[in-house]
Amino acid sequence: MDAPKNAAQHTAMQPAGSTIHPHVVQSLIMKQITLPFTAVFEFHDELNEFLPMSRRGRCNQYLFDKTPSVKDAVEAQGVPHTEVGLITVNHVPIGFGYHCRDTDRFDVYPVNSGVTAEPRVLLRPEPMTCSGFILDVHLGKLARLMRLMGFDTLYRNDYDDPEIVRLSIAENRAVITRDRALLHARVIDYGYCIMSTDATEQLSGVIRRFNLQNSIVPFSRCLACNGKLYPVDKASIITQLEPLTIQFFDTFFRCNDCGKVYWRGSHAEKLEKTVSRFTESESVSEPDK
Ligand SMILES: [Zn+2]
Numbered sequence: 314m315d316a317p318k319n320a321a322q323h324t325a326m327q328p329a330g331s332t333i334h335p336h337v338v339q340s341l342i343m344k345q346i347t348l349p350f351t352a353v354f355e356f357h358d359e360l361n362e363f364l365p366m367s368r369r370g371r372c373n374q375y376l377f378d379k380t381p382s383v384k385d386a387v388e389a390q391g392v393p394h395t396e397v398g399l400i401t402v403n404h405v406p407i408g409f410g411y412h413c414r415d416t417d418r419f420d421v422y423p424v425n426s427g428v429t430a431e432p433r434v435l436l437r438p439e440p441m442t443c444s445g446f447i448l449d450v451h452l453g454k455l456a457r458l459m460r461l462m463g464f465d466t467l468y469r470n471d472y473d474d475p476e477i478v479r480l481s482i483a484e485n486r487a488v489i490t491r492d493r494a495l496l497h498a499r500v501i502d503y504g505y506c507i508m509s510t511d512a513t514e515q516l517s518g519v520i521r522r523f524n525l526q527n528s529i530v531p532f533s534r535c536l537a538c539n540g541k542l543y544p545v546d547k548a549s550i551i552t553q554l555e556p557l558t559i560q561f562f563d564t565f566f567r568c569n570d571c572g573k574v575y576w577r578g579s580h581a582e583k584l585e586k587t588v589s590r591f592t593e594s595e596s597v598s599e600p601d602k
Pocket of ligand 1: 535536537538539540568569570571572573
């Protein structure tokens with residue numbers, strides 16, 4: 314079998330605006346080419362941001378063999394399942410386990426789209442039971458901002474993907490990442506795929522996605538380690554302070570986990586400006602470097 318020649322035939326047979334399920338590509342190369350089944354997908358609203366420009370805002374053919382789940386079909390087209398809030402097939406709501414059939418027409422809506430359909434089919438447990446978040450290694454700035462807002466946020470710059478998935482399950486945390494492939498893990502119910510490269514815009518997106526407007530408790534967590542901050546007597550930490558800090562500040566907080574001491578220092582104004590975009594509050598700052 315001449316694989317490159319067959320691959321060319323496969324390309325020529327692919328209709329414009331169509332996607333072929335990945336395992337079908339290998340099948341077409343290795344075997345005689347057979348006509349695949351065809352479904353139509355329309356992704357709505359911001360889900361289009363995950364699609365190539367040529368496939369946005371339109372109905373797209375999806376070619377497949379066998380019976381892939383709709384979760385696999387959606388993700389094969391670039392959209393993580395965690396971004397999806399509602400799927401209908403021929404206008405009937407379905408779950409991720411539905412198996413695609415020839416001539417099916419799918420409409421896929423984002424989380425928080427406001428679109429509803431009956432009978433209601435939950436794509437994940439509701440209400441959200443996650444008690445916190447875990448971020449991938451590329452989101453260090455966002456991790457600090459989330460901690461600044463008081464959100465329970467795990468982050469380390471050496472997590473690998475299996476560790477992030479394991480911790481998200483073990484500690485019931487939503488996964489926030491720029492790596493959409495990480496969100497393909499079936500065991501992840503709650504996640505958020507970051508598209509912006511600006512940390513403040515990323516934070517706005519997180520607050521909107523997880524409805525955190527009423528959960529903001531600024532300056533309550535350690536920016537370095539995520540531990541909770543508690544008031545501490547000046548006398549008990551005075552040996553850790555510089556002379557000018559002793560002279561000008563009397564209110565201090567200490568991280569319950571790493572022991573880092575915070576007060577309303579020179580960084581406070583910048584941090585307060587960031588926080589004030591979302592709420593109004595008193596603040597403390599990291600120690601001056
Ligand atoms: Zn700490």
